Structure formats: structure tokens, C-alpha cells
Amino acid sequence: MSILTPHRGTQAVYAINPVAKIGAAFVLSLTLILSIDWVSAAVxxxxxxxxxxWAGLTPKVFFWRTLPVxxxxPAAALTTILYGRPSGETYFQFSLIHITDGSIELGIATMLRVLAIGLPAVVLFVTVDPTDLxxxxxxxxxxxNRFVLGGLAGLRLMGLFLDDWRSLKLARRARGVGDSGRIRRxxxxxxxxxVLSIRRGSKLATAMEARGFGSRIKRTYARESTFGWREVLLMVIAAAVAVTAVSVSVSTGHWNFIGSTG
Structure with missing residues (x-):
């Protein structure tokens, strides 16, 4: 099993409707982008x-899945520290680079905010099955229906991209093409x-249209998608995390609404 494949087990998070996962991620993201402060993001x-x-991911899978985040x-934090809005004591200045107390605090807040928004979004979507979504x-x-089925088909084809990439590399190597020049290759x-993706997408669209996937007749579904107590609980937990973060930030005087001029 690949280290990038989550070990699906008996964790309840896998049984939660993907709509609730999207909603939970949206609640957290919307709340955290309302303020630029390190306290709310840290909480x-x-x-x-x-x-x-309780996400059902092993430490190795969690690390590799969230590696881009x-x-x-840190990259966002470093950029903000070097080029962020200067305020307070200046520590270093050269050309456009201006490191101050304000830029350092803003950089830390930016890093924590990227982690607080990105990590739960990745973890929640890792546990989503495209068909369930x-x-x-x-x-x-x-x-x-046309939008949903088209999106599902696209998600299913994304898994073939890596296989296609490997096949193309092997085919070109067998023909002695592209052995030098990494950028050109x-x-x-x-x-x-x-080109291969466009051709495959066109064939898939034609096949789906021929099988009536584009019909405007009301469709039936093999599996019922429900929104029950598990989904409500996830939304409540996300809202509780957001409210707690905002409350602590406001009570400590660190809340800095993005629309304010301070």
C-alpha cells in the first residue's frame, strides 16, 4: 500500500457525508481569514x-498528504517578514526588504493561519470518496446532475494522470527520445x-452522453446520501473551534479584523 493512501478503517470520519466536511472546512476557513492575528490561528x-x-490517518500518511501545506x-511567513508592512522597531533594511516587529508578527500570524486553514482542509478531503461526494x-x-457527474468523471480520471506520465516516460525512453535536457523533457x-487528457476527456464525454448521463430526466441513485447526527456534530465541532479561537483572540486584545486600518 502506498504511503499516500489513507488506511480506511472503522473511524467514524469516513462515514460522514462529504458535504458536511466541505461545510466544516468552509466554516473554519471563513472565520480564520477575518482576522490577521496569531492568537486565533494558534488556538x-x-x-x-x-x-x-480521530481523522483515521497514520502519522506517515498525514505527513505526506499535508507536506505541501x-x-x-514557512514560505508565506518568510515572504511576509521580508516584505510585509513595516511597523515598530527595524531590525534590517535593504532595498525592498524591511524586517520590523510588525512584519515579524505578521509573518508568524500568516504561517499559523496557513496551517490552521490548510491542514484540516487536506485531512477532511483525504477521507472523501469521489462517489460519496x-x-x-x-x-x-x-x-x-450534469455538473456533478462531470466533476465525478474528472476526479476519477485524475488518478490516471500519474500512470499516463510513467507510461509516456517509458515509451519515450524506449524510443531514445528525451534522454537529455530536463526542462525540454x-x-x-x-x-x-x-493531448492525451483532451482525447480521453472527449471520448468519455461522448460515452457518457450516449448512455444518457446528459438527460434532464430526474435521476435515481444507487446509494442514498443522508445528512444525520454525525454531520451535524462535525459542523458543531467546526463552529465551536471557530468561536473559541475568535473569543480567545478578542479577549486577549489581539483580534485584528482584516477591514480595520489598525
Whole structure:
């Protein structure tokens, strides 16, 4: 089993409707982007870290799945520290680089905020099955069938991209093409993959249309998508984390609404 594959077990998080997972991630993200302060982000991150224990992911899978977030957060912090809004005591200044108390605090807040928003979003979506997501979008949110089925087909095809990439590399190597020039080889493989994806997408669209997937007749579903107490509990937990983070930030005087001029 790949280290990138979550070990699906008996954890209740896998049985939760994907619509609730999207809603929980939206609640957390919306709350955390309302303020630029490190307190609310730190509180939310600590509470989320406790909840990650019930996410059903092994430490190795959790690390590799969230690796882009761990890379993006320090990078965003460093950029903000170097080029953020200067305020307070100046520690270093050269050309556009201006490191001050304000830019350092803003950089720390940015890093914590990226982690607090990105980690739960990745963890929640890792436990989402594309078919369950499509069922939830169609039966719970009542989105158009053409949009839902098209999105489901696209998600299913994404898993083939890596296999196609490997096959193209092996085929080109067997023909003695692209053995030198890493940038040229990458661009050539990317273009070939794009052409292959367009052709496959066109064939899939034609096949789906021929099988009546584009019909406006009301569809039936093999599996019922429900929104019950588990989903409500997840939404309540997300709201509780958001309210706690905001409350602590406001009570300590660190709340800094993004629309304020302070």
C-alpha cells in the first residue's frame, strides 16, 4: 500500500457525508481569514491538532498528504517578514526588504493561519470518496446532475494522470527520445499528457452522453446520501473551534479584523 493512501478503517470520519466536511472546512476557513492575528490561528491549530487524532490517518500518511501545506506556511511567513508592512522597531533594511516587529508578527500570524486553514482542509478531503461526494452534492445540495457527474468523471480520471506520465516516460525512453535536457523533457511530456487528457476527456464525454448521463430526466441513485447526527456534530465541532479561537483572540486584545486600518 502506498504511503499516500489513507488506511480506511472503522473511524467514524469516513462515514460522514462529504458535504458536511466541505461545510466544516468552509466554516473554519471563513472565520480564520477575518482576522490577521496569531492568537486565533494558534488556538484553532491546537484544537485541530487534537481532533486530527480521530481523522483515521497514520502519522506517515498525514505527513505526506499535508507536506505541501508544511512547505507553503514557512514560505508565506518568510515572504511576509521580508516584505510585509513595516511597523515598530527595524531590525534590517535593504532595498525592498524591511524586517520590523510588525512584519515579524505578521509573518508568524500568516504561517499559523496557513496551517490552521490548510491542514484540516487536506485531512477532511483525504477521507472523501469521489462517489460519496457526488452523491452528497446531488442529493443533499441538489446541484445540477450534469455538473456533478462531470466533476465525478474528472476526479476519477485524475488518478490516471500519474500512470499516463510513467507510461509516456517509458515509451519515450524506449524510443531514445528525451534522454537529455530536463526542462525540454518535462515540457514535452506535459504537452503529450495534455493531448492525451483532451482525447480521453472527449471520448468519455461522448460515452457518457450516449448512455444518457446528459438527460434532464430526474435521476435515481444507487446509494442514498443522508445528512444525520454525525454531520451535524462535525459542523458543531467546526463552529465551536471557530468561536473559541475568535473569543480567545478578542479577549486577549489581539483580534485584528482584516477591514480595520489598525
Amino acid at each position: 484553532a491549530l491546537v484544537l485541530e491538532g487534537i481532533l486530527f487524532l 508544511w512547505i507553503a506556511a 457526488a452523491d452528497g452534492l446531488a442529493q443533499v445540495l441538489h446541484l445540477p 518535462f515540457a514535452s511530456l506535459g504537452f503529450a499528457l495534455l
